Amino acid sequence: MLLETRALTKRFGGLRAVNDFDICVAEGEIVGLIGPNGAGKSTVFNLITGVLPVTSGTITFQGKDITRRQPEQVAALGIGRTFQLNPLFHEFTVLENVTSSFQLHPYSSLFDIFFNTPKYRRNEAFIREKAYEILELVGLSKEADELAKNLAHGHQKMLGVARALATKPTLLLLDEPLAGMNPSEIQHSLDTIRGMRDNGITVLIVEHNMQILSLCDRVVVISFGEKICEGSPAEVRANSEVISAYFGADYVC
Amino acid sequence: MSEVTKISPAPEEAARIEEAPKTRPRRWPRLSMVGALAVVLALLPLGISGSYYMHVLILAFMYVVIASSWRAISISGQFNIAIGAFMGIGAYATAIPSVWLHWSPWVTIPLGAVAATIVGAALAFPFARLRTIYYAMGTLFLGYVVINLITAGGKTTGMSTGLGGVQPLFSDRTYYYYLTFGLMIVSMLCMYRFEFSRIGVRMKAVAQSHEVAASVGIGERRNRILAVAFGSFFAGLMGAVYCHYQGVASPSSYGLGATLWIIMYILVGGINSFWGPAIGVGILLIIPEFFFRDLKGDLPYVTAAMLLIIAFTMPEGIAGLVKLVRGRIFDRGRREEVRADASGD
Amino acid sequence: MINVVLLGVVYILMGVGFAFILNLLGIFNLAHGAIFMSAAYGCYLLVVKLGLPGFVAFPLTVLAAAAFGVLVERFLFRPMKADFNRTMMVCIALSTILVTTFNRFLGTRALSIPPFLAGTTGIGPYKVQTDRILAFAIGVVILVAIILFVDRSRWGAQMQAVTQNREGAALQGIRFGRVAAIACAVGFGLAAIGGVFMGSLYNLTPFIGDVTLIKVLMLVILAGLGSFNGIFYVGALLGVLYGALPVVLNGAVVDALASIMVLALLVIRPRGFFGHE
Numbered sequence: 001m002l003l004e005t006r007a008l009t010k011r012f013g014g015l016r017a018v019n020d021f022d023i024c025v026a027e028g029e030i031v032g033l034i035g036p037n038g039a040g041k042s043t044v045f046n047l048i049t050g051v052l053p054v055t056s057g058t059i060t061f062q063g064k065d066i067t068r069r070q071p072e073q074v075a076a077l078g079i080g081r082t083f084q085l086n087p088l089f090h091e092f093t094v095l096e097n098v099t100s101s102f103q104l105h106p107y108s109s110l111f112d113i114f115f116n117t118p119k120y121r122r123n124e125a126f127i128r129e130k131a132y133e134i135l136e137l138v139g140l141s142k143e144a145d146e147l148a149k150n151l152a153h154g155h156q157k158m159l160g161v162a163r164a165l166a167t168k169p170t171l172l173l174l175d176e177p178l179a180g181m182n183p184s185e186i187q188h189s190l191d192t193i194r195g196m197r198d199n200g201i202t203v204l205i206v207e208h209n210m211q212i213l214s215l216c217d218r219v220v221v222i223s224f225g226e227k228i229c230e231g232s233p234a235e236v237r238a239n240s241e242v243i244s245a246y247f248g249a250d251y252v253c
Numbered sequence: 254m255s256e257v258t259k260i261s262p263a264p265e266e267a268a269r270i271e272e273a274p275k276t277r278p279r280r281w282p283r284l285s286m287v288g289a290l291a292v293v294l295a296l297l298p299l300g301i302s303g304s305y306y307m308h309v310l311i312l313a314f315m316y317v318v319i320a321s322s323w324r325a326i327s328i329s330g331q332f333n334i335a336i337g338a339f340m341g342i343g344a345y346a347t348a349i350p351s352v353w354l355h356w357s358p359w360v361t362i363p364l365g366a367v368a369a370t371i372v373g374a375a376l377a378f379p380f381a382r383l384r385t386i387y388y389a390m391g392t393l394f395l396g397y398v399v400i401n402l403i404t405a406g407g408k409t410t411g412m413s414t415g416l417g418g419v420q421p422l423f424s425d426r427t428y429y430y431y432l433t434f435g436l437m438i439v440s441m442l443c444m445y446r447f448e449f450s451r452i453g454v455r456m457k458a459v460a461q462s463h464e465v466a467a468s469v470g471i472g473e474r475r476n477r478i479l480a481v482a483f484g485s486f487f488a489g490l491m492g493a494v495y496c497h498y499q500g501v502a503s504p505s506s507y508g509l510g511a512t513l514w515i516i517m518y519i520l521v522g523g524i525n526s527f528w529g530p531a532i533g534v535g536i537l538l539i540i541p542e543f544f545f546r547d548l549k550g551d552l553p554y555v556t557a558a559m560l561l562i563i564a565f566t567m568p569e570g571i572a573g574l575v576k577l578v579r580g581r582i583f584d585r586g587r588r589e590e591v592r593a594d595a596s597g598d
Numbered sequence: 599m600i601n602v603v604l605l606g607v608v609y610i611l612m613g614v615g616f617a618f619i620l621n622l623l624g625i626f627n628l629a630h631g632a633i634f635m636s637a638a639y640g641c642y643l644l645v646v647k648l649g650l651p652g653f654v655a656f657p658l659t660v661l662a663a664a665a666f667g668v669l670v671e672r673f674l675f676r677p678m679k680a681d682f683n684r685t686m687m688v689c690i691a692l693s694t695i696l697v698t699t700f701n702r703f704l705g706t707r708a709l710s711i712p713p714f715l716a717g718t719t720g721i722g723p724y725k726v727q728t729d730r731i732l733a734f735a736i737g738v739v740i741l742v743a744i745i746l747f748v749d750r751s752r753w754g755a756q757m758q759a760v761t762q763n764r765e766g767a768a769l770q771g772i773r774f775g776r777v778a779a780i781a782c783a784v785g786f787g788l789a790a791i792g793g794v795f796m797g798s799l800y801n802l803t804p805f806i807g808d809v810t811l812i813k814v815l816m817l818v819i820l821a822g823l824g825s826f827n828g829i830f831y832v833g834a835l836l837g838v839l840y841g842a843l844p845v846v847l848n849g850a851v852v853d854a855l856a857s858i859m860v861l862a863l864l865v866i867r868p869r870g871f872f873g874h875e
């Protein structure tokens with residue numbers, strides 16, 4: 001297993017936002033984590049990436065326990081992520097957003113950077129080249145010199161993905177990549193995500209837009225912080241508990 | 254944000270970036286201006302040797318470094334109101350061994366700078382939890398604590414009257430001029446590298462969003478501590494030199510008032526520009542002392558008036574205004590090009 | 599003893615005034631100390647140079663400070679659009695001008711406002727100067743009035759609304775400009791009251807404002823930015839601290855202790871003792 005959580009629990013005061021939650025992601029999969037608003041999907045992400053401290057339970061990534069790691073350490077291990085809101089360095093250009101996200105691959109030490117050694121210059125040239133490749137991949141190469149804050153919403157989301165890709169992730173966590181997008185942008189995003197998987201990146205997606213189901217190998221449904229169902233997209237669609245969680249118990253009958 | 258990436262080539266040209274640095278030419282006018290200014294300042298002592306003007310310039314050189322070190326801290330999003338205290342730590346770390354142990358200033362000055370760095374980095378650790386206004390207030394009280402500890406320090410620190418009898422470095426002011434001038438150039442080069450390299454990019458990333466920064470592996474705490482350590486080194490260094498130059502270390506030079514004036518230099522010059530602090534020192538320190546010196550006690554009115562004028566007319570300081578004007582003149586052509594491109598599509 | 603209590607009242611008056619401006623305008627009024635100092639000097643001038651009796655000079659000073667507050671809000675604060683850096687420049691410029699003016703015309707010599715009422719009153723076994731009791735009474739009355747003003751009056755309700763959500767309040771038809779002007783008038787007026795009390799208690803110098811400003815910041819932070827109630831408790835505490843401790847300890851040591859305490863609190867609990875969220 002690439003990523004595995006066991007009995008993951010998060011309490012905010014008396015409220016259990018996530019309760020005894022288990023999820024595992026195998027290498028090369030696209031896993032969907034779906035559920036109604038407020039179900040605790042984003043909390044799970046924030047726990048995995050170390051943004052929120054875990055109340056109890058464990059998270060392992062590539063066999064290493066990452067339960068108490070800081071967010072930047074988690075990122076360094078190869079877990080990239082995007083954000084639902086505020087996903088960018090707004091004052092940087094699109095290109096700078098991507099180049100600034102290359103921190104470890106290739107790595108320049110503080111000494112190299114400060115004294116502008118040939119190694120640092122080589123790395124920077126390489127990074128710029130790579131950054132253009134990534135922008136090409138997500139379809140933003142035309143906007144490279146635009147300030148990130150001036151981009152349209154859909155483009156900002158794609159830039160978030162580009163930034164996450166720059167960290168060379170093994171596992172990519174996408175937080176509602178489709179929210180607020182128009183249909184053509186949604187199609188483009190779905191294609192991009194599929195393309196990333198073909199490039200060997202494992203993807204875990206949080207979404208409440210059901211269109212994401214077509215993309216997933218496996219889907220986990222969460223409601224009120226607990227896992228209520230897990231299986232292939234078809235199984236999940238047919239599951240009555242899922243339907244009641246989304247539409248209310250009356251709808252099932 | 255860096256100048257280098259402002260204008261970037263199309264993807265296919267990216268590989269050739271090393272051979273075809275398109276952006277270099279635009280930086281030449283500014284660099285040659287700075288160079289010319291440096292040459293003038295280097296030759297100036299021939300004309301004004303020993304005069305009051307030289308004294309003002311020596312102070313100005315030191316304050317350029319101190320104000321720039323404040324800005325180096327601020328690019329990581331830290332509004333530090335303790336820069337005076339870092340100067341003070343540098344000053345007392347050199348003054349105490351100098352006065353009581355009679356150590357050579359050439360040993361104690363680096364000691365002062367290192368002491369300021371260590372204290373700065375150590376204190377930055379708990380402060381990395383605080384952000385925005387809480388950080389500003391925290392550092393304000395940090396500065397206050399340092400000053401209070403100095404005044405409560407008994408005979409060792411000379412209490413509120415200050416510690417006199419600090420050995421001078423030179424007897425001739427011209428040497429001080431060249432020392433501070435040289436230190437300023439070296440320090441500014443260091444700060445230029447700090448800001449316009451990947452280190453500066455990390456700092457600016459942390460300032461914009463610590464969450465996003467962490468998600469790409471840029472640790473907030475680490476970089477903020479680095480920024481404070483870097484800035485406090487130069488502040489401590491100049492605090493130490495300042496105290497040998499004045500022959501006395503007195504707490505009033507390092508208190509809240511001093512810190513606020515340093516911040517004023519930066520705000521007047523332009524907080525978003527590397528040259529802002531230097532411009533601010535030129536405007537708020539050199540101009541009043543050079544041209545309005547006859548006013549004596551009324552001099553603060555001139556400074557206050559300048560502050561008001563700039564607050565009202567230039568939201569981003571003088572450097573912001575310069576940028577705006579240059580943008581109007583130079584970018585018109587470029588913008589039209591872009592528009593033509595867009596319509597051609 | 600009465601000094602301790604009165605000092606507490608002065609700090610609370612200053613702190614509440616500062617908090618008014620901070621909460622409603624989002625401005626760190628670094629000129630608060632200068633206003634405090636100017637009011638003390640203004641009152642001194644009215645009493646000593648013009649020979650006005652204390653009970654005329656005192657309200658006159660406070661009203662003048664409040665009017666000045668309205669002007670400052672309209673012509674200095676409002677054009678800055680709550681930009682932190684720019685308001686900071688304006689506050690420093692204002693404070694520089696005030697300090698320089700009093701420094702130029704009255705010198706750095708320490709002065710003192712003559713007492714309003716001569717004589718002493720016996721409270722139990724102690725003898726206390728009558729004017730201090732009066733000052734204390736006035737201070738308490740004003741603080742109660744302020745609490746009632748914020749809690750009960752329509753303007754108070756508008757202010758609370760603006761503090762919570764400026765845009766929402768604007769949608770309800772609350773004019774921000776007017777609320778801001780009132781806040782500044784109240785803030786400056788309270789600073790003036792504090793200044794006059796301080797001027798009659800202790801000696802005056804043009805630099806008294808800077809020292810007081812630090813105490814006010816300390817108070818506002820300890821209380822928690824944005825908390826009104828906290829200011830009352832913490833102000834009383836600081837009054838005790840600064841009024842009583844210097845008797846047993848060196849003043850500089852007290853300062854060092856108090857500031858270390860604030861620093862520790864900020865690092866452990868940035869929102870202060872009474873801050874919400």
